[in-house]
Amino acid sequence: MNAGLITGELTVGGLARSFALRLPRDASGGIPLVLVLHGNHPDATGLMMREWTTFDEQADAFGFAVAYPDGIGGCWADGRGVTMADEAGVDDVAFLRALIDTCAGRHGTHRDRAVVAGVSNGAFMTHRMAIEASEQVAVLAAVAGGLPASLREMPLAHAVSAMLIHGSADPVSPIEGGYSRHRGPNGELRGRTLSLDETAGFWRAVDRCPPGPGDTRSTEFSSRITAAAGVGGTRVVTWTVFGGGHTWPGAKPLPGAAETGPQEFDAAEEICRFAEPLLASAESRRL
Numbered sequence: 615m616n617a618g619l620i621t622g623e624l625t626v627g628g629l630a631r632s633f634a635l636r637l638p639r640d641a642s643g644g645i646p647l648v649l650v651l652h653g654n655h656p657d658a659t660g661l662m663m664r665e666w667t668t669f670d671e672q673a674d675a676f677g678f679a680v681a682y683p684d685g686i687g688g689c690w691a692d693g694r695g696v697t698m699a700d701e702a703g704v705d706d707v708a709f710l711r712a713l714i715d716t717c718a719g720r721h722g723t724h725r726d727r728a729v730v731a732g733v734s735n736g737a738f739m740t741h742r743m744a745i746e747a748s749e750q751v752a753v754l755a756a757v758a759g760g761l762p763a764s765l766r767e768m769p770l771a772h773a774v775s776a777m778l779i780h781g782s783a784d785p786v787s788p789i790e791g792g793y794s795r796h797r798g799p800n801g802e803l804r805g806r807t808l809s810l811d812e813t814a815g816f817w818r819a820v821d822r823c824p825p826g827p828g829d830t831r832s833t834e835f836s837s838r839i840t841a842a843a844g845v846g847g848t849r850v851v852t853w854t855v856f857g858g859g860h861t862w863p864g865a866k867p868l869p870g871a872a873e874t875g876p877q878e879f880d881a882a883e884e885i886c887r888f889a890e891p892l893l894a895s896a897e898s899r900r901l
Contacts, residue, residue: 615696618637618638618639618673619634619635619636619637620634620635620636620637621633621634621635622634622635622716624709624712624713624716624871626703626705626708626709626712627705627708627709628725629704629709631683631684631686631687631709631712631713632660632683632684633660633677633681633682633683633684633713634660634661634664634681634682634696635680635681635682635721636669636670636673636680636682637673637676637679637721638662638673638674638676638677638679638680639674639696640674640677643707644722644723644724645677645678645679645721645722645723645724645769646676646677646678646679646723646724646725646727646728646729646745646890646893647678647679647680647681647714647717647723647728647729648672648673648678648681648728648729648730648731648885648886648888648889649681649683649710649713649714649728649729649730649731649738650663650669650680650681650683650731650732650736651663651683651685651690651730651731651732651733651735651736651740652684652685652688652732652733652735653733653734653735653736653737653739653748654685654688654689654690654697654734654735655688655689656687656688657688658685658688658689658887659682659684659688660682660683661680661682661805662683662890663682663733663736664680664682664800665866666862666865666866667862667864667865667881667882668864668866668880668882668883669849669882669886671810671882671883672882672883674716675883675886676744676886676887676890678729678771678886679721679723681713681717683709683710683713684697684737685698685699685706685736686702686704686706687699687702689735689779690706690732690735690736690739691703691704691705691706691739691740692706692735692737692739692741692762693738693741693742693762693764693765693783694740694762694764694804694805694806694807694867695739695764695804695805696796696804696805697735706739706742706743706813706888707742707743707746709746709901710730710743711747711750712820714723714728714743714747714750724893725750726749726750726751726752726895727750727751727752727790727893727894727895727896728751728752728753729752729753729754729755729885729886729889729893730743730749730751730753730754730768731754731756731757731882731885732755732757732759732786733757733758733759733835733861733862734757734758734759734786734860735755735759736757736759737756737758737759737760737787738756738760738761738807739819740754740755740756740759740764741759741760741762741813741817742762742765743767744774744843745765745768745770745774748770748771748772748773748774748899749771749772750896750897751774751898752774752775752889752892752893752894752899753774753775753776753777753885753888753889753892753893754774754775754776754777754897755776755777755778755779755799755881755885755888755889756777756778756779756813756880757775757779757780757862757863758779758780758786758787758805758860758861758862759780759787759811759852760778760780760782760787760791760807760808760809760810760812760813760814761807761808761816761817762769762806762807762808763791763806763808764803764892765791765805765808766816767807770898770901771882771897771900772846772896772901773793773820773821773822773844773845773846773848773900773901774817774820774821774848774899775821775844775848775849775850775852775888775889775892776814776817776821776850776851777850777851777884777885777888777889778810778813778814778817778850778851778852779853779855779863780810780853780854780855780858781854781855781857781858781859781860781861782797782854782855782856782857782858782901783857783858784857784858784859784860784877785859785860786805787860789806789809789810789854790809790810791806791808791809791810791812791813792807792808793805793806793807793875794807798829799882803875803887810852810854811852814827814841814850817850818841818850820901821841821844821845821848821849821850822844822845822901823841823842823843823844823848823850824841825845826841827841827852827879828840828841828842828850829841829842833840834856834877835878836842836851836853836854836855836856836858836878836879837854837856838851838852838853838854839851839852839853840852843897845900845901846894846898846899846900847891847892847898848892848893848894848899849888849892850886853884855878862880862881863878863879863881864879864880864881864883865881
């Protein structure tokens with residue numbers, strides 16, 4: 615079913631960039647916008663994330679517009695320096711900035727309070743986008759992807775709420791952080807990412823949350839820690855999925871996917887629920 619689905623193309627940095635946009639059934643002015651970023655695979659597209667997750671359903675339930683952009687060559691230039699897009703100098707921050715502006719101009723979505731969600735390479739890209747475009751991004755949601763170490767010293771102008779979801783048994787992007795599997799031309803390690811705890815600490819510090827990790831709630835399947843009262847009401851949630859692998863919790867079955875993911879919760883639904891009260895203006899989030 616493609617009700618409400620719009621496909622489009624932008625030219626950014628001399629490259630034709632494609633995307634799909636799902637508007638909520640009851641679309642009106644001031645619509646929240648979620649960008650959903652796929653992982654790194656030669657055949658990856660935004661529409662694969664549409665098929666794999668329930669963001670279309672959440673669009674109607676929460677009244678959000680959902681954009682599914684396509685990376686160049688099935689990947690994003692996330693700042694680690696290891697993807698094809700990074701090595702080619704693709705400016706994905708500029709593309710996603712332009713996409714936010716285009717959706718605002720054409721469909722009445724917010725320009726300064728987007729939600730950026732992604733998995734794996736797409737998760738790394740959410741961190742980069744939130745750091746480099748903090749005046750446009752109010753909330754980031756990273757599934758199976760910690761903060762690229764190369765970005766940790768970059769200054770931010772605005773606080774950004776963060777939901778960080780990671781499986782404790784992720785073999786591809788370990789919860790403890792580490793280096794990319796893609797080594798340099800001489801076999802050197804590169805593309806280091808921070809652990810889940812270090813990533814949460816980074817965002818708590820950026821948002822100026824009170825000292826300490828915050829409130830903890832656990833089940834037999836997961837543990838969720840919430841740090842609140844950041845600048846502009848920002849929050850940081852650290853969600854550990856016990857035994858979870860490199861996947862999207864609550865994902866639908868997808869041909870070629872190794873696993874459908876833990877079903878205790880639906881990450882798309884939880885991201886939208888987390889983001890809904892945190893869509894603060896850039897001015898209110900200014901650091």
